[in-house]
Amino acid sequence: MCLCMEKKRTNFDYKKHLSSWESLVTSYEQTRAGFISLALEKNRKATPFVEEAKALKSIASTIESPIELINITQIKSALLTASGVSDKAKKYLTENDKNEAIKRLIENFLEPAAKDFVDELGYRFLLTRGDSLGGIIRNLGGVLGERKMTRMLIATLSIQGISYCYLHSKSKEWIVGSQDDADVEIFLKGLSWNKSNQARTLIYNLTVPIVKKNVDLCLLDAKPEQFMRRNNKNSCHYFPSNYIALEELKGGIDPAGADEHWKTANSALNRIKKAFLSNDLHPKTFFIGAAIEKAMAKEIFNQLDAKHLSNAANLTDDNQLISLCEWLINL
Known part of the structure; x- marks a missing residue:
C-alpha cells in the first residue's frame, strides 16, 4: 500500500501545485507586476550609460569648440561611441579609421550644433549606448x-x-x-x-x-x-x-x-x-x-x-x- 502511494506521488508531483490547466495561466495582475519589474530593471541597467554620458559632457564642457575634442585622448573611446562605432566594431578599426570617424562626427554634427555641441555629443553617445542596452534588455x-x-x-x-x-x-x-x-x-x-x-x-x-x-x-x-x-x-x-x-x-x-x-x-x-x-x-x-x-x-x-x-x-x-x-x- 505504501509503495503504491509513493509511486503515485512520484508520478504526479506536479499535482501538488497544479489542480488543472487553469492553474498555469498567468493572470493580468501577474503580467502587470512582471512588466513593472522589467521596467525597473531596464532603468537600473541604463544607469551606468547615463552616468557615462554625464561624465563625457562634463569633460567636453571645458573646451570652447568641438575640434578641440580631438586633443582629449582620455575620451577618445567615448567619442568613437558618439560617432556610432560600437565596442565590437572598435576592434576591427585602425587608428586612422577611428580618427576619421571622430572627425566626421565633429564636422557633420557637433560643429553645426554650435554652442549646443556638448548636448549634441551627449545625445549621440547615448544613442549608440542604447543599442548596447537593447541587446542586454532582449535577454533580460x-x-x-x-x-x-x-x-x-x-x-x-x-x-x-x-x-x-x-x-x-x-x-x-x-x-x-x-x-x-x-x-x-x-x-x-x-x-x-x-x-x-x-x-x-x-x-x-x-x-x-x-x-x-x-x-x-x-x-x-x-x-x-x-x-x-x-x-x-x-x-x-x-x-x-x-x-x-x-x-x-x-x-x-x-x-x-x-x-x-x-x-x-x-x-x-x-x-x-x-x-x-x-x-x-x-x-x-x-x-x-x-x-x-x-x-x-x-x-x-x-x-x-x-x-x-x-x-x-x-x-x-x-x-x-x-x-x-x-x-x-x-x-
Whole structure:
C-alpha cells in the first residue's frame, strides 16, 4: 500500500501545485507586476550609460569648440561611441579609421550644433549606448527568471536546513553558501547540495554533449568538483547517465510572445528526450514560464498528464515555484 502511494506521488508531483490547466495561466495582475519589474530593471541597467554620458559632457564642457575634442585622448573611446562605432566594431578599426570617424562626427554634427555641441555629443553617445542596452534588455526576461528561480531554490534549501555551495561566475570556484550572500543569484552559475547522502549538482546554461545544444538548467547526480568546464571530457556532464532532470525556462512576461516561447521550449524538450532515449535513458524534463496563456497551459497540462513532461510551474506564482523547487531538491 505504501509503495503504491509513493509511486503515485512520484508520478504526479506536479499535482501538488497544479489542480488543472487553469492553474498555469498567468493572470493580468501577474503580467502587470512582471512588466513593472522589467521596467525597473531596464532603468537600473541604463544607469551606468547615463552616468557615462554625464561624465563625457562634463569633460567636453571645458573646451570652447568641438575640434578641440580631438586633443582629449582620455575620451577618445567615448567619442568613437558618439560617432556610432560600437565596442565590437572598435576592434576591427585602425587608428586612422577611428580618427576619421571622430572627425566626421565633429564636422557633420557637433560643429553645426554650435554652442549646443556638448548636448549634441551627449545625445549621440547615448544613442549608440542604447543599442548596447537593447541587446542586454532582449535577454533580460530570461535573466530575471533565472534569478528568481535561483533565489527560490536557495530559500527552499535554507528552510529545509540543507547546506549548499554555489559556482561563482567570475572566480569559477565553488563557494559555501551562507545567509550573508546578498544578491548571490546575480553571479551564480551552479548550485550543489546533499540530500539523503546523495550529491546533487545543478548547472545553468550548459551545453549538453549528448544533445549538442544549450539547456537552461541541468540537475546532475554528481559532486560539484566533478563538474569541469573547458570541454574537459572527464567532467560529469559528459556522461549521460548522470543527468537527473533538464529544464527549459522562459522568463519573458509579454503575453504576445508566450506561444512562440512555449513552441521553442517544447521543441528543445523533445530534442532532449530524443537524445537521451537513444541511450535508453529517461531523465525528467520540466518547464517554467512567466507568460503562460490558455492554449499553451492546456497543452502543458496534457503533457504532464501523459507523462511526456515531468513537472511545470508558472514563474510568477511563488507557491508553484516553491513546490517545484521541493520536487527538484528531492529528486
